[in-house]
Amino acid sequence: MTKLLEANDLRKVFGGAVRAVDGVSFSLDERETLALVGESGCGKSTVSRLILRLTDPTEGTIRFEGQDMGRMSQRALKEVRREIQFVFQDPFSSLDPRMTAGDIVTEPLAVHGLIKGRAKRRDTATDLLKTVGLSAKHVNNWPRQFSGGQRQRLGIIRAFALGPRLIVADEPVSALDVSVRSQVINILQDMQEDKGTAYLFISHDMATVKHIADRVAVMYLGKIVELAPKSSFFSAPQHPYSEALLSAVPASHPDKRRERILLQGDPPSPVNIPSGCRFHTRCPLAQELCKREEPPLAQVADNHAAACHFAQAWPMRSRVADTSASGP
Structure with missing residues (x-):
């Protein structure tokens, strides 16, 4: 059976000397949540950028549904990027302050030519916002008019707008209060159950990882030092x-x-x-x-x-x- 995502011996060297990622390998199945954990600076976020092809690996391969992403044409890569989306750590800086909530959540659909016309865009935006507990009255609001938890909900539904197979979530709840954090995690789990999406969930918060993950990969200084199912990891590291x-x-x-x-x-x-x-x-x-x-x-x-x-x-x-x- 083909894995949804396979990373093999990924390495990323910056400036010829900084080994940010130094031989990382893992795979991810459909509907699975793999948590990538470790201290700040261990290479977690660099791995996420490599998976998204926001930066190219120095060595190693990334396969999505068996296809080598490093050998794809720009057109093929654009199609794959419909299937892989990103949820950012900071919900405010990741949203364009010049765009309304409706435009933010429907922008991916417009970029890929999947939605046309102002009325259709507004109706779609309203439907998307409702799935994360927002409403039609929020469609014309600006990012500054939302709370931190509401902004993160915008970021989540924007990522889900294209119906991706995989979402890379880089510290998606670390900037939120504890009570809001729980709400956002529940939304992520509900969306996964409804859509069947897989998550690469990057975090340093072990309590959150214990709640959401199926497997855990621990990174230290650019390498994975432990990889295990959640139950055995938390009971017997x-x-x-x-x-x-x-x-x-x-x-x-x-x-x-x-x-x-x-x-x-x-x-x-x-x-x-x-x-x-x-x-x-x-x-x-x-x-x-x-x-x-x-x-x-x-x-x-x-x-x-x-x-x-x-x-x-x-x-x-x-x-x-x-x-x-x-x-x-």
């Missing part, structure tokens, strides 16, 4: 960096609280990536082997892969908690 990320998630009950793991220092620069495991400079479990050899992303359980030399040696949570107790 196999990389110490993943465990540190999860330890910062508020627990729903005191008995389920993880001991907070405080990593020392900042991530190394992508200009000067450490030898061996690129996490060893901050890892509480690092040994001499980690400094010499880079671990591959390998299967450690059913559909669960991790790039750690000692992923299966003993329970990750207990050994990270033990070593972190003496940390700063």
Whole structure:
């Protein structure tokens, strides 16, 4: 069965020295949500731009429904872009302040020649706005007249206007209040159920990821270091960096609280990536082997892969908690 999206060994080097993405591979099925998580600067947003062909990879391939996007003509690429849409992090800066809400949500249809005439455009805009809880009275409003949550709803329905197969959502709720965040996540899930769309959901918020994702891919310094189904990732992470990320998630009950793991220092620069495991400079479990050899992303359980030399040696949570107790 052909995957909806396949990224193979993606690399992106800026300025000949900055390895922003350094050998990333993953796939995405129809109707699936893959969450791409990690600290700021790990390469998540660069991956999203590579998938959308907003920037070209230095190496690697991207296939959509089996077709190599790097070999497509501009005409073929335009057709594929109808099937892949984007939801931006900042709902205000992503909307043209000179356009009304109606024009914003129907612009993709006009660009692709799918809608003509002012009356038809207004009717279509009204129908689209209603699907995200807005109404006909909002059609002629300007972006400045909406709240942050309403603006993000505009961004979401604009992305869905063409009926895409895949939506890349880059931190789509990080700028919103918690209550509004929940509303927007529910809209995304309802739209996915109704339209069958797949999501590449980029985030640093593990609580949101736990709510929306089917699988989780953890990035660190340009590489995926863990890739797993949501259930096994949250219950039994196999990389110490993943465990540190999860330890910062508020627990729903005191008995389920993880001991907070405080990593020392900042991530190394992508200009000067450490030898061996690129996490060893901050890892509480690092040994001499980690400094010499880079671990591959390998299967450690059913559909669960991790790039750690000692992923299966003993329970990750207990050994990270033990070593972190003496940390700063």
